[in-house]
Amino acid sequence: MEDLLFSAISFAEKLGAKYVEARYHRNSLTRLSARNGTLLGVGGGVFEGIAIRVLYGGALGFSSTNILNKDSVKEAVKTAFDNAKAHSRLMKSPIEFVDSNMGHVKYDVIPDKNFDSMDLEEKIGMLNELWKNVKDVTTEAKIPVFFTYYSESVEEKIIVNSDGAYIRSRVPRIGVGYNLVVLYPQKGSIQRFFSYGASGGLEWLREWNLSENIVDEAKTYEKVLIEGKKPPEEPIDVIVGSEIVGLIVHESCGHPSEADRILGREAAQAGKSFIKPEMIGQRIGNNYATVIDDPTIPKSQGFYLYDEEGVPARARYLYKEGVINEFLHNRWTASIFNTESNGAARASNFYGEPIIRMANTYLKPGNMEFEELLEDVKFGVYMKSYMEWNIDDERWSQRYVGLESYLIENGELKGFVRNPALEITTKSFYSNIDGVDKNLKFYAGMCGKGEPAQGVPVWFGGPNVKLKNIRLRVVA
Amino acid sequence: MRDELLSLTKNVVEKALASGFDEAAVKISSFKSAMVKIANSEPSVIQNWRYIGVEMYLAKDKRLLIFSTQTTSLDELSRVINNLFETSQKLSPSPIYSPLPEPEKIEPLPDTVDKRIIDAINDPSRLAEILIEASHRSKIDYIAGMVSLSYNEKALSTSKGADLYEDSTFLESYIRAFSGEGSGQWAVGSRYLSEKKLEEVAVTASEFAQKAKNPEEGIPDKYDIILSPMVAGNLLNVVARMSSAFSVFMGSSIFMRRRVGDKVASESFTLYDDARNPELAGSTAFDDEGLPTISKPIIHKGLLNTLLHNSKTASLMKTKSTGNAGWLFPRAWTLRVELGDASLNEMISEVKKGILVTNNWYTRLQNNVEGIFSTITRDALFYIENGEIKRPWKKLRIADTLPRLLQNIYMLGKEYYDIKWWEVDIPSRLPYILVKDIKTSKHTT
Numbered sequence: 001m002e003d004l005l006f007s008a009i010s011f012a013e014k015l016g017a018k019y020v021e022a023r024y025h026r027n028s029l030t031r032l033s034a035r036n037g038t039l040l041g042v043g044g045g046v047f048e049g050i051a052i053r054v055l056y057g058g059a060l061g062f063s064s065t066n067i068l069n070k071d072s073v074k075e076a077v078k079t080a081f082d083n084a085k086a087h088s089r090l091m092k093s094p095i096e097f098v099d100s101n102m103g104h105v106k107y108d109v110i111p112d113k114n115f116d117s118m119d120l121e122e123k124i125g126m127l128n129e130l131w132k133n134v135k136d137v138t139t140e141a142k143i144p145v146f147f148t149y150y151s152e153s154v155e156e157k158i159i160v161n162s163d164g165a166y167i168r169s170r171v172p173r174i175g176v177g178y179n180l181v182v183l184y185p186q187k188g189s190i191q192r193f194f195s196y197g198a199s200g201g202l203e204w205l206r207e208w209n210l211s212e213n214i215v216d217e218a219k220t221y222e223k224v225l226i227e228g229k230k231p232p233e234e235p236i237d238v239i240v241g242s243e244i245v246g247l248i249v250h251e252s253c254g255h256p257s258e259a260d261r262i263l264g265r266e267a268a269q270a271g272k273s274f275i276k277p278e279m280i281g282q283r284i285g286n287n288y289a290t291v292i293d294d295p296t297i298p299k300s301q302g303f304y305l306y307d308e309e310g311v312p313a314r315a316r317y318l319y320k321e322g323v324i325n326e327f328l329h330n331r332w333t334a335s336i337f338n339t340e341s342n343g344a345a346r347a348s349n350f351y352g353e354p355i356i357r358m359a360n361t362y363l364k365p366g367n368m369e370f371e372e373l374l375e376d377v378k379f380g381v382y383m384k385s386y387m388e389w390n391i392d393d394e395r396w397s398q399r400y401v402g403l404e405s406y407l408i409e410n411g412e413l414k415g416f417v418r419n420p421a422l423e424i425t426t427k428s429f430y431s432n433i434d435g436v437d438k439n440l441k442f443y444a445g446m447c448g449k450g451e452p453a454q455g456v457p458v459w460f461g462g463p464n465v466k467l468k469n470i471r472l473r474v475v476a
Numbered sequence: 477m478r479d480e481l482l483s484l485t486k487n488v489v490e491k492a493l494a495s496g497f498d499e500a501a502v503k504i505s506s507f508k509s510a511m512v513k514i515a516n517s518e519p520s521v522i523q524n525w526r527y528i529g530v531e532m533y534l535a536k537d538k539r540l541l542i543f544s545t546q547t548t549s550l551d552e553l554s555r556v557i558n559n560l561f562e563t564s565q566k567l568s569p570s571p572i573y574s575p576l577p578e579p580e581k582i583e584p585l586p587d588t589v590d591k592r593i594i595d596a597i598n599d600p601s602r603l604a605e606i607l608i609e610a611s612h613r614s615k616i617d618y619i620a621g622m623v624s625l626s627y628n629e630k631a632l633s634t635s636k637g638a639d640l641y642e643d644s645t646f647l648e649s650y651i652r653a654f655s656g657e658g659s660g661q662w663a664v665g666s667r668y669l670s671e672k673k674l675e676e677v678a679v680t681a682s683e684f685a686q687k688a689k690n691p692e693e694g695i696p697d698k699y700d701i702i703l704s705p706m707v708a709g710n711l712l713n714v715v716a717r718m719s720s721a722f723s724v725f726m727g728s729s730i731f732m733r734r735r736v737g738d739k740v741a742s743e744s745f746t747l748y749d750d751a752r753n754p755e756l757a758g759s760t761a762f763d764d765e766g767l768p769t770i771s772k773p774i775i776h777k778g779l780l781n782t783l784l785h786n787s788k789t790a791s792l793m794k795t796k797s798t799g800n801a802g803w804l805f806p807r808a809w810t811l812r813v814e815l816g817d818a819s820l821n822e823m824i825s826e827v828k829k830g831i832l833v834t835n836n837w838y839t840r841l842q843n844n845v846e847g848i849f850s851t852i853t854r855d856a857l858f859y860i861e862n863g864e865i866k867r868p869w870k871k872l873r874i875a876d877t878l879p880r881l882l883q884n885i886y887m888l889g890k891e892y893y894d895i896k897w898w899e900v901d902i903p904s905r906l907p908y909i910l911v912k913d914i915k916t917s918k919h920t921t
């Protein structure tokens with residue numbers, strides 16, 4: 001395979017390319033799906049191919065093939081080169097890549113417990129066991145549907161480029177997800193999609209404590225359904241659970257800090273950014289607002305050590321103590337901003353071009369206990385989890401609708417509220433933080449961007465956060 | 477490549493049966509495609525793909541496996557199949573198993589290939605140039621967007637004796653134009669290459685951007701809302717996915733507590749899965765089980781006419797397949813909403829207090845069973861009062877329920893638009909649609 005990649009580099013250089021990159025990318029996946037404990041079937045696949053990028057005349061050509069022989073790869077190089085050449089006449093601002101240190105390295109994520117250390121029958125049994133444990137835990141409501149999946153995957157890459165990069169990596173990932181429907185016809189239903197995910201192996205199953213958590217959730221949702229009251233409409237203090245905080249920082253800090261978005265490259269797809277190129281150093285929130293994106297967290301879902309352009313990864317402090325501090329860069333955006341790439345170029349598969357992506361994004365935790373956050377609230381709401389959310393395409397106006405949510409009175413949780421909606425601007429969120437606890441937790445997600453759309457595995461997380469003086473919306 | 481692909485699908489089915497499986501269906505997809513992505517009124521990347529993929533459905537004693545791979549080497553495929561057979565021994569029978577259907581006569585769709593698209597794959601630069609030039613005929617700042625072209629072949633063989641092949645072409649393009657604080661976006665999805673249609677996409681996006689140049693803050697309230705075909709396409713894609721019998725089975729559908737024949741929408745509303753309309757991108761003559769597809773209403777004059785089935789969900793729900801397989805998940809091939817008789821101006825004049833939403837994104841649901849959702853507008857949004865567009869507004873959310881939205885459809889446009897883009901995944905042919913009394917929302921702080 002490496003010979004094919006190196007021959008692609010040589011061929012493109014002979015054609016006259018200013019830069020060429022060849023990436024072998026293989027994703028293999030096995031997935032078990034069950035409904036109400038019964039296995040529906042096994043799915044999976046192997047998806048492998050080679051992606052080529054060529055820079056010529058200021059235009060960028062990308063080509064991908066999964067026909068892995070010399071002729072096909074040569075044709076892919078020629079196509080990428082010809083396309084770059086044909087479109088170079090349309091370029092007003094020729095594309096350039098900044099110089100970067102190029103990695104020459106091989107790295108693997110080593111699971112504590114390999115996937116094959118548990119039989120397939122045991123994995124199927126685990127899904128069955130989850131259903132057995134959850135199906136009768138509600139007293140008045142019913143659980144008509146409990147869909148679960150278990151997945152294991154391995155992502156392998158070899159990246160070489162004409163600037164000297166050679167990166168070989170192997171990252172296994174594990175995931176479990178479910179759709180739980182709790183139905184009480186007089187009051188309607190509650191639905192919860194949730195997924196766990198990380199890099200590594202079966203060691204995560206114990207960590208996730210699936211059965212206990214799912215049973216607790218089902219019992220809680222029954223109470224929310226039957227007892228949940230309308231949330232207060234006057235301005236109150238709101239404790240936002242770490243699950244929602246993680247999503248908020250991903251959506252309202254990570255995405256708008258992507259330099260390609262700031263430059264308009266994704267304007268017709270994932271949108272632009274409220275952050276403009278000159279806004280480094282401007283205030284976006286108070287001193288609690290420190291958001292970090294770090295690809296190097298061991299065993300994280302978004303783990304990598306070198307990006308698809310061969311650049312070493314590192315933690316990026318996007319917002320620092322309330323100030324816009326750093327953007328996510330690839331080698332093209334770094335050249336525009338006259339800075340260094342911080343290694344944010346990722347592709348999810350062999351048919352995707354590397355674009356700027358997050359990895360593991362989180363709000364910096366503090367020192368308080370959760371109870372300390374709570375005890376200061378005279379009257380408020382604690383939103384622990386969510387289902388519905390969205391944000392505008394400049395990442396300014398956002399909405400999160402609570403699923404498991406509580407009324408707070410005099411520092412104590414006092415029953416449930418149903419479907420409170422936190423609808424807030426980015427600046428208001430980061431400016432209204434009145435306390436953060438020390439309970440940093442991460443949540444798994446697949447982040448979508450690009451054309452064709454690419455989903456890359458990420459974590460997002462944070463502590464529990466107290467916001468002051470927030471008016472919630474009430475969902476019908 | 478017809479013969480080559482069909483020979484391979486047949487061979488793989490034979491290998492699967494020889495290795496011990498009771499049943500097999502094998503689909504091979506091959507495509508060549510090109511895409512020019514545009515940003516700041518210039519190409520940001522020109523992408524090109526050459527791809528062959530093999531998908532296998534395998535059953536042994538009612539145990540089900542679905543596997544994708546990209547090797548076309550028979551030896552390698554044999555190894556994969558043998559491994560899968562070993563895996564099948566460890567599985568339990570699937571509650572959704574039913575035998576693959578007996579083959580039926582397939583009438584091919586005419587004119588599914590436009591040679592101009594195949595030619596343009598080799599050099600799409602002229603099309604990119606047309607989009608950039610046409611959009612800048614109006615006074616705008618810049619555009620972003622893309623044009624994508626593909627030639628697709630699929631071959632399918634089943635152990636019941638179906639051996640089928642189809643090829644088709646597909647054009648997708650969308651442009652977003654920016655003018656001051658305003659923006660406009662429009663899209664097209666088609667079987668055929670039409671430079672005129674590409675120009676229309678660019679011109680429409682630019683006109684919206686200009687008209688929305690100086691937007692004011694919007695005020696959330698309950699409004700009559702005119703959904704452009706872009707917006708209607710996005711929301712009806714969600715409804716179409718929920719009409720898959722598998723979505724109902726998995727507890728992810730507003731139709732979970734409904735029956736065929738129930739009133740689920742306004743009487744004026746009919747939504748087709750127009751699978752056999754060759755003009756529509758996404759149409760196909762046969763599904764993944766080798767059954768002929770059928771153009772049929774999902775919702776007919778407000779009544780739920782059918783869920784979308786493959787033979788598995790059909791057997792589970794004691795009905796017949798609707799030719800929408802997906803081996804596991806039945807899906808709509810292409811959507812069409814039956815026209816009404818209103819022009820856009822007539823629709824606007826009908827609105828006392830409302831909004832015209834030209835584009836949206838990020839539709840998410842709090843609850844798929846209840847259909848509680850919100851979506852946020854992007855691009856040109858206009859406030860309408862007493863039958864006239866008064867001013868452009870900044871973003872609002874539509875935040876209501878899908879069942880109410882369907883029931884409150886009041887008026888349908890008399891002109892079709894073929895839409896496909898990021899937020900409209902199933903190619904859709906739709907008019908403007910007016911819905912009454914729908915809630916909107918906005919950030920409180």
